[in-house]
Amino acid sequence: MIRFDNVGLRYGSGPEILRDVTFHVHPGSFHFLTGPSGAGKTSLLRLLFMSIRPSRGLIFVFGENLADLPPAGRAALRRRIGIVFQDFRLLDHLTTWENVALPLRVMGKSESDYADDVTDLLHWVGLGNRIHAYPETLSGGEKQRAAIARAVIGRPELLLADEPTGNVDPAIGNRLLRLFVELNRLGTSVILATHDFGLMEQLDAPRLMLQEGHLQVGSPQLTAR
Amino acid sequence: MTFLNDIRDYPWTSLLAGILPSRLAARLPKRFQAPSSQIVPPASVAGRALTIVISIMTFLACLTAGGVYMVHQSASAWVDDIASEITIELNPLETSDIEKKMTLVSLFLAKQSGVTRVKPMSADDSAKLLEPWIGSTAALSALPVPRLIAVEIDRSDPPDIAAIRNALGENFEGVTLDDHRRWQSEIKLITRSTALGGIAILALVAAATVAVIVSATRSAMATNREIIEVLHFVGANDKFISSEFERHFVGLGVRAGLVGAVAAAIAFLLLPLLVSLLGGGAVTEAETRRLLGSGELDLGGYALLVLIVVVVAALCMLTSRLGVFRVLKTYA
Numbered sequence: 001m002i003r004f005d006n007v008g009l010r011y012g013s014g015p016e017i018l019r020d021v022t023f024h025v026h027p028g029s030f031h032f033l034t035g036p037s038g039a040g041k042t043s044l045l046r047l048l049f050m051s052i053r054p055s056r057g058l059i060f061v062f063g064e065n066l067a068d069l070p071p072a073g074r075a076a077l078r079r080r081i082g083i084v085f086q087d088f089r090l091l092d093h094l095t096t097w098e099n100v101a102l103p104l105r106v107m108g109k110s111e112s113d114y115a116d117d118v119t120d121l122l123h124w125v126g127l128g129n130r131i132h133a134y135p136e137t138l139s140g141g142e143k144q145r146a147a148i149a150r151a152v153i154g155r156p157e158l159l160l161a162d163e164p165t166g167n168v169d170p171a172i173g174n175r176l177l178r179l180f181v182e183l184n185r186l187g188t189s190v191i192l193a194t195h196d197f198g199l200m201e202q203l204d205a206p207r208l209m210l211q212e213g214h215l216q217v218g219s220p221q222l223t224a225r
Numbered sequence: 226m227t228f229l230n231d232i233r234d235y236p237w238t239s240l241l242a243g244i245l246p247s248r249l250a251a252r253l254p255k256r257f258q259a260p261s262s263q264i265v266p267p268a269s270v271a272g273r274a275l276t277i278v279i280s281i282m283t284f285l286a287c288l289t290a291g292g293v294y295m296v297h298q299s300a301s302a303w304v305d306d307i308a309s310e311i312t313i314e315l316n317p318l319e320t321s322d323i324e325k326k327m328t329l330v331s332l333f334l335a336k337q338s339g340v341t342r343v344k345p346m347s348a349d350d351s352a353k354l355l356e357p358w359i360g361s362t363a364a365l366s367a368l369p370v371p372r373l374i375a376v377e378i379d380r381s382d383p384p385d386i387a388a389i390r391n392a393l394g395e396n397f398e399g400v401t402l403d404d405h406r407r408w409q410s411e412i413k414l415i416t417r418s419t420a421l422g423g424i425a426i427l428a429l430v431a432a433a434t435v436a437v438i439v440s441a442t443r444s445a446m447a448t449n450r451e452i453i454e455v456l457h458f459v460g461a462n463d464k465f466i467s468s469e470f471e472r473h474f475v476g477l478g479v480r481a482g483l484v485g486a487v488a489a490a491i492a493f494l495l496l497p498l499l500v501s502l503l504g505g506g507a508v509t510e511a512e513t514r515r516l517l518g519s520g521e522l523d524l525g526g527y528a529l530l531v532l533i534v535v536v537v538a539a540l541c542m543l544t545s546r547l548g549v550f551r552v553l554k555t556y557a
Contacts, residue, residue: 049458071553072462079460089455093266101263103459150459 001027001158001189002048007057009043017043019213021057029158032183032200033193035210041193042086044210045160048191049083050074065073079107082151084161084186088143090135097122097131098144101194103154114153121149125179126172127172140167148176152183159190165199177202263469265452270445270473272506276481278437279555283485283537287530288428291493294421294526296379300341300416310388313374316399328395334376339384434537435544438474442548445470453556471542478541482534489532493522
């Protein structure tokens with residue numbers, strides 16, 4: 001599903017953030033991506049999400065070489081991926097409901113087909129009473145949950161989450177982790193970037209450890225070469 | 226074909242909602258409302274200044290097109306009028322009786338095939354034609370004013386003008402025939418020049434409108450860069466993003482276009498009064514009428530104004546689309 005071959009990344013003429021990163025993620029797997037702050041977790045997720053290009057090496061997502069992919073192909077791949085940003089990236093002029101429904105709207109689905117699903121999901125993540133609220137009136141934790149709901153509403157094949165439980169209390173954090181696990185059971189591959197060891201200990205999932213730009217593999221489910 | 230498909234797929238039913246202020250749009254029946262909140266906020270795309278600029282551009286385009294249309298209509302009427310008539314001019318000679326010659330020439334003309342009516346003009350009628358320039362004076366009767374015979378011809382079966390001209394020259398001294406061909410070509414030349422001038426002005430207005438829309442599109446995309454990024458992240462392709470901006474620009478084009486066209490229509494309605502309001506005399510008014518006809522637009526003229534609104538909206542749509550695609554290419 002995802003293959004990194006000797007990927008290196010540097011911003012401008014700065015030092016290399018990621019060095020010779022090589023790994024392979026199988027469909028239906030669940031991985032934690034961890035490492036100290038500044039280790040390059042967010043950069044690796046951005047590479048996976050095609051928001052930046054590697055300085056060297058090859059990246060394959062769903063079998064497609066990202067280096068050869070035209071813009072239209074990138075849009076098609078992104079529809080198969082859900083992403084939760086550390087800074088949420090909700091649109092301030094849309095309500096919580098409209099923000100969550102955005103990926104389905106972009107797919108061209110009819111509002112009447114997805115209205116109930118969006119409402120149900122918002123209830124499930126504990127935002128049932130904030131459906132018509134605008135992001136600026138939401139707390140950090142509520143924004144986090146709205147961002148997660150937006151990432152999973154389209155039942156993506158791959159879910160990338162950058163510190164998805166960083167702004168919520170442990171109870172909500174556990175609930176969100178259950179949501180990710182449930183999605184994973186339904187077939188979605190999950191890569192969850194976190195430095196919350198408490199969260200990682202709750203699940204027996206392989207860990208991708210980033211340290212000084214190098215990736216170390218901490219599970220047999222991950223094939224490092 | 227892609228363009229035709231885009232026109233087919235455009236959310237036309239929600240266009241009215243895009244034109245009206247949000248308070249009024251909310252009162253529209255559900256099928257005319259936009260499917261959900263607009264992803265790109267309208268205020269971030271079409272500000273008041275931009276609406277005013279496009280309205281002024283449309284106003285100028287409508288004035289130009291309407292003016293050219295009126296001149297063309299007026300000139301066509303002139304050409305039609307003078308093409309169905311020839312004029313015989315009898316120069317007064319001391320050696321001949323002009324009244325007798327008028328009768329003889331009239332009889333000669335009436336016998337020609339293709340001539341439907343011969344109308345000799347009296348000395349008073351000929352003098353009246355000179356009144357706007359010389360004035361009504363008793364001295365006019367002492368002047369050797371040429372006498373005229375107006376001849377109407379059958380345009381479906383016209384006479385042999387060259388043969389009549391030759392026969393008149395051979396049989397009558399001091400008689401000339403004017404088939405108005407010189408005037409027809411002059412009028413056609415003036416009409417063509419006016420039309421070319423109008424087209425040049427329309428091209429300049431269109432170029433200025435395109436430049437304004439390109440600049441506004443870039444500005445709107447810079448303002449909404451974060452929204453575009455989020456749309457990319459949730460899998461929107463360039464066409465989807467472009468349509469979100471396009472919708473606002475089409476609304477802007479229709480709204481501003483209507484304002485400009487209505488203003489131009491009012492200007493055309495007031496045009497007949499304009500000359501007298503500006504202090505023009507009867508002669509000035511008559512000359513203006515001669516150039517612009519009645520000075521009022523007919524139904525075809527108003528249809529032209531509506532067409533300009535459609536063209537302005539289409540220009541806004543296409544320019545913003547190309548602008549968005551161009552900027553998105555730099556994001557890739």
